[in-house]
Amino acid sequence: MNNFLRPEARAFFWRWRELLLAGVVLALGLWWALTGVGINQWLGYIFFVIGVGWGVAGIQRARFAQGGDGPGVVQIRERRLAYFGPLDGGVIDVADLSRLEIDPSSHPAPSWILTSIEGNRLSIPINAKGAEGLFDVFAALPDIKTSTVLDVLSHTPDARVTVWSRVKPLLH
Template structure:
């Protein structure tokens, strides 16, 4: 039964599954809005709004995700980011991150460079296993523009680009 669907189609559906489910929720909401009576119509409107918001967020996650076949593994536990690579790695609390950069010159793939308060740096390839979870971590950084992150990732520049940096409070 598993051979019934081509592997390319299965991979496509798996990658876009959240968007497809959100679209299904919107269609259900439209049907309730059109055919329902009373409170069911209101629930249909709510389902459409939730489906649209969920679909928008899911499309952003799909745009961020890479193939996941790069070197190393990314783990995120309780706002602590850990990268275990073949040559280097590191652990950093997300509250300590001061700067996020994209370096396209790293080999074999472009890397996210996270710089901490103490100057420590972690370079995470964009296609490392588990790197798709970084989108939610990056979105939680204060005042970050997720559209900027996606634009920099989709139009990979020639030099290192600062995507986000923390504003430093004045001490006096």
């Protein structure tokens, strides 16, 4: 059963799985809203709205995912981000992030460059295993525009681009 679909088709469905499930919830909600009576009709409206919201989030996550066949592994645990690569790696707290950049010239793949308030840098390839989880981390950053992140990923720039930055806190 594992060989029922080609690996490319399986990867496609896995990448777009949230949108596909959201479509099922949306269709169920629409069906209940149009054919239901009483509480089922109201549940249909609720499911429809949930399906639309989930679908928008699913599209964003699918656009962010670059495949997990790159070098290294990304782990996110309790707002602490860790990257274990073949040549380098490191750990950075999400609360300490001060700048997020994308470097298209890094080798072997374009990389996210995360800079902490202290100036420590962590370089994570965009296609590292587990890098799709970075979308939730980046979306939680204050005043970040996820559309900017997705636009930079879809149109690879020629030079390093700062996607988000935070002003350093003043001590007095």
